[in-house]
Amino acid sequence: MKQQNKLKILNDPIYGFISIPSREIFQLIEHPYFQRLRRITQMGLSYLVYPGAHHTRFHHALGCMHLMQKAVQVLRSKGVVIDDKEEDALYKTILLHDIGHGPFSHALEYKIVKGVTHEQLSLNFMQALNEEFNGSLTLAIKIFKGEYHRPFMLQLISSQLDMDRLDYLKRDSFYTGVAEGNINSTRLIAMLNVVNDELVVEEKGIYSIEHFLTSRRLMYWQVYLHKTGIAAEHLLQSFFKRLVELYESKVAVSLPDRIEYFITRENFDQASAHDLKMFARLDDTDVFTALKMNVDHEDFVLRELSNMLLNRQLLKVKFRDAPVSEKKLNSKIIQLQKQYKLSEDQASYFVFQGVVKHTAFAKANPIKILTKTGKVKELLKVTKEDSFKALTKVAQKHYYCHPKLNDNS
């Protein structure tokens, strides 16, 4: 049934045309493991706050590969030697670096499939594909595992200034409409260089880096960690917690089989080809199906959580500098118990608090600058600007969520 598709150029709303560098990379894109990314949303439940944010890991992976092509061009033009095999491996690694994300990306990481990170799952997929593609991903895997002797190759894929971040900030800014996140990826890539096989940024690019770091911080607080999005993601995680509780108490719940397969397992078995095969069948549509299958469930908590998420009937959320007192939290739980005749355990699903943290720029694995005098120095040693130091601070906010009750609280 398979038809030969000759298409080698894709249209992307951010960069225009994205060309696919080789026939084999085209075959990787066509593979069902990669096609699955069309059904994995990039930003979890952020679309409940920003209605345009329905783009997927598929768009992001292709965007990253496009930026990697630009980076290779720039570096070669500056005399950095990247041979054809390395070039091919760089495209394959960046294309597949996020292939291990599960339904709703970060929002459900560890919640359905326990005990394994998306990075480990990406590696599992790469290894499985390597077998199918007769070992042609061996170098890509070596780079991804940090085992290749030229560290800049991994730094282009995973570091504080990598193609991943350059694509997701620009892309998420576009799809959310939050223009402040729109970084200048072309200029940042044009400023890259390599010294002793380490990635560096030329000193004249310092203000572009400042803009990039500031935009990243802004995107975290305004978009990724938006209080309503956080509350929605917490509710989705609670939906899975409740499913497991009911399942373990032998209460019948309706579920797609691949969700049932994982929620009844303690840990993903990294050595098992069957676990990977089952994981590859999971995507956002299974989560929507699970929500829809339980909107009329006899259990109040499961039914309410399904309806709240499907119909965006979310909780009231406040950001605070400190956590609310136990007394205040408990009194809100009691109030909810009385109003809806719930047990304390049931009411606690709808009254909760937590904390979110973000650092725009970590001091570990710093961005390195190639100074005008030809020396390589850490970013914070080159610039005296306070704005950079401020970006290294861990910012945290406490959130407090509860239903909108009839007491103006």
Ligand SMILES: Nc1nc2c(ncn2[C@H]2C[C@H](O)[C@@H](COP(=O)(O)OP(=O)(O)OP(=O)(O)O)O2)c(=O)[nH]1
């Ligand atoms: N809605 C939402 N989206 C998030 C959250 N954390 C990350 N994202 C989105 C923003 C980006 O599109 C993408 C970044 O995550 P990735 O898995 O692509 O990269 P990674 O975790 O390595 O990001 P990093 O290099 O640490 O910035 O996921 C979150 O807590 N909520």
